[in-house]
Amino acid sequence: MQKKQGLIEAVEDFQASYPLQFHLPSHSGRYINESFKDLVVKYGVKKIDGCWLAMHNVEGLEFPGARLGDLGDIYHKPFGSQLTLFLQNGSTIGNQIVSLCLAKKKVLIQTNSHISVYSGLQLAGATIIPLQPEYNAEYDLYMPVTAHQIKEALENDPEIGAIYLTSPNMEGLVANYQEIRQACKDVLMIVDEAHGAHCYFSKLMPTGALKSGADATVNSVHKTLGALSASALINVSKSSRLPAQKVKDSYHLLNTTSPSPLLLADVESCVRIFKQEGEQLLEGAINLNKKFKAALQRMPQVIIGNFDDQYESDPTKTVFKIKGLSGHDVGDLLDLMRINIEKTTQKCCVVTCHINITEQDIDELIAGVEQIAREHGVVDDIREDHQQLNPIYKRILIARKITVDLRDVLASESDYLPADQCLGKISAEIKYVCPPGFPVLVYGEEILQEHIEYFGQQKIKVLRND
Template identity: 25%
Template structure:
């Protein structure tokens, strides 16, 4: 089903670019952080602590690099250690900021359009878990799309909530799931009401790892009309506010809590993320703050925090220009790769019953037309051609473009897929398409939950051989990684089709996380009472 103009208006608006009053540089790669008159608050504070030249009798024990391991300083130098400090008086208190961290948080909230923003040093996973704990109490229902990240399962276990899953549209040719529709959310809310189940929150992932976005505008209206907060895992969409071709942000579509991985397409250090709340009254701010306090470390890395502030500063200085080249390179790569024999590009038409809008900086390339799996294609691209993908799946590879992408990247990427086509297309073009799915069905079809995740997590367990597990309640989260989406969560009944899918993942060179036995010769199951 083609997107209507009305659908597109729910997602893309040029007005979504922040109106920043600073002078906008025309050089997107300018080193704007070196201007002493306009230094981000946390960078300024870290510089001040270094300039004091004080005598340090506090953690960490390397004392600003004086005792840093030589093997590390040979790798990264001593500067990172100089600024790896604890909560000094010159800095701030992580959980109760009153100085530069508070200033940095306020400026981040203004930039991203939030009522309040938190800096996270435990990744988006920590923010997802805290959001679920802050909105759902034990026994309450959380409406949750089934292809959510494993951190959402952890949040369900921590909170004691009971999941009511929504199953996204699934394309067997690609072995990829899309998002969820407003109608699915509305139906789930009505079903819970009919069953007298109290709903704590609705949890949606948008965009997915493949860059597929959900119509959050309509979903937020449905949630709010039912007095239910909407949590959005926007880990892969922190950059959406900064180019007119990007989808609308979750905040601008009415979400109440949004968690973003600022380290993915944006520029902060790995493990650093942000959590934003809207002006909605649906969220208990104090409860959310306490949940973050419980889950985050009491020894935060100020390098991670400073990288978040520096990223915010750079975005504020050049909001209109940073991703112009990146989008141009991604568009060029898509056009050229799509012409290669045996290669396909994921686009909105892949999901005819889901009005998909795609992240222009995420490209998913299908390789089943070459008669090979995504894992086989990745071995050639990575090992032989030096091209490293972000995500490898049974039938495709996903590539992430960013401001660091150059014309040389595009040329090398296109040449790599051309070489891949030359190697495999001619010898396999007459063969029947390789089928890496299970009987053409989505792996999430007909899942049954015999225990809720928290009950299963704390239940007595035993290990069974693979062939003995069918029909048992799974006692662990098992998910291919990346993307970190569980194929089995604690409490779900193990089926033959799911086991077959997992075995194919491993046999093709993939791997799983969460399982006590990563080779899956055994699975942990819940003992029957």
């Protein structure tokens, strides 16, 4: 594909063949709130974005010292929060803000946490205690962590002061929050719930973390509620062990001093619509996903992932694979049909039927998968070798050693060296896979043989040996 001169030209070109988007953000270029659409049509985005003073004139919206604060009851009621804060750099900045509240603590995190959890805790001077989730080799996926794993980790290290979960994951699998809450007792329970904001608006969804024992959550509004990209929220529960004022203080350290009225108006419009019509919107999305799954079941080349006997799951998502093809192969073939999906792994594909997917969209997806399965898949139930095709990344997560404080790394001199010369050296950079944002290498991490195998001919920035 020929590169365009700039983003404006690239956007024009993209619009000419706008693909079906079975992935997040969950708007697919469509509005769910007509009042916000009318506002944009009437005034244009520039005039809305210039209405900064209008935010001072909203009942319940805090503006202490000309800084945006708590968003008020519009958000408190659906989320069950005592404090809700607006983020316009997505859940990434939300995780870093909450991490600051955990300064100097030992924090138990999943090894496959988002890079913002790692970087936030490193900035806070916290000690990261890694916990490896169960790996499902059949689908090349990580499962949610369990209460048993949490309990065992806390028994091994009673000084752990907080746990930081990632749930739901991109595949829609949800940790058992209530069991984990019981296991961690008085230890702080924070949840990167970027993929779970919609769980607060329908009984058909898994219960949200904030209503199941979490002290605070970070929720992406653009991922599942249809808002513009980079819109997110921090929510602090009414019974939180994490002081709300402490979260506010961290928020004002890192959040922008120029909040966008355009983004905030869009977030509010999405939350309002979900409060009024969330049950219907999500029921519609779930029914379309059921239609997709029913069609897959009729294809002899397709296997659908079913984890319901182990975990609660998001009913708007489907994990599937076509026998004889890698997940990446299937994703590439769908891309050629103008169909983009949420995620592919070596073994499977993940599809999100969000609230802006239509029945026509689903019919085109079904036709696309059916064609790929018929032309490229195999029917025979060949016994698969349930081994990840490239297990290096898995080994990196298990063996990770962070040995030097971030601030010491930043204060030191560094050099770029070929990967094969870096064994035992200390990383002076971050490298990660996005999506979903898993870190392959973080500041202060000791470079292992697995890193050298993973990066091959690339160079790595390492601390200089003086």
